[in-house]
Amino acid sequence: MNKTAAITISHSRASIHDKITKGMGEKTLANISVPVRVIYLTMMHLLEGYEHLAEQFETVTEKLDEAIPPWPRDFYMESFNVRREASFNLRLLRHFRTLIESLMKGRLPVPFTEEERQLLDTIYDRTVGAE
Numbered sequence: 001m002n003k004t005a006a007i008t009i010s011h012s013r014a015s016i017h018d019k020i021t022k023g024m025g026e027k028t029l030a031n032i033s034v035p036v037r038v039i040y041l042t043m044m045h046l047l048e049g050y051e052h053l054a055e056q057f058e059t060v061t062e063k064l065d066e067a068i069p070p071w072p073r074d075f076y077m078e079s080f081n082v083r084r085e086a087s088f089n090l091r092l093l094r095h096f097r098t099l100i101e102s103l104m105k106g107r108l109p110v111p112f113t114e115e116e117r118q119l120l121d122t123i124y125d126r127t128v129g130a131e
Helices: 016-023 034-066 073-104 114-130
Strands: none
Touching (some): 034 114
16 A cells, blocks of 8 residues: 545545556656655646536537527527526636635645646636636
8 A cells, every 4th residue: 555545425426536646756846845746637627627517518508699589488598598597617726716716825834845736726727718
């Protein structure tokens, strides 16, 4: 046993444990401390999910934009659902961005090297892009 463990809690089966386990051995993260590696890999997993949702939202909104009036009744319901889901996901993404900002600014008791801060900065930039 390597005395390194990460606990994940989820309402359903999640692939995050496998992703963290696989990512722990990445050569690009060799100089990163174990706690920061776990944080980074977890944040990347979440970010990729948010980016996927943003891509789906763009696809659906493009389809709605191309619709020509008069719109069928289900158009309004679909528009409402897209807006509601987008609003919900935007709130989650803003919370995620705030968490990353807190990590980068040292508001949490996890010390970071400059290289580790650069990794978090990359996540932050991608988060702003998805937002």
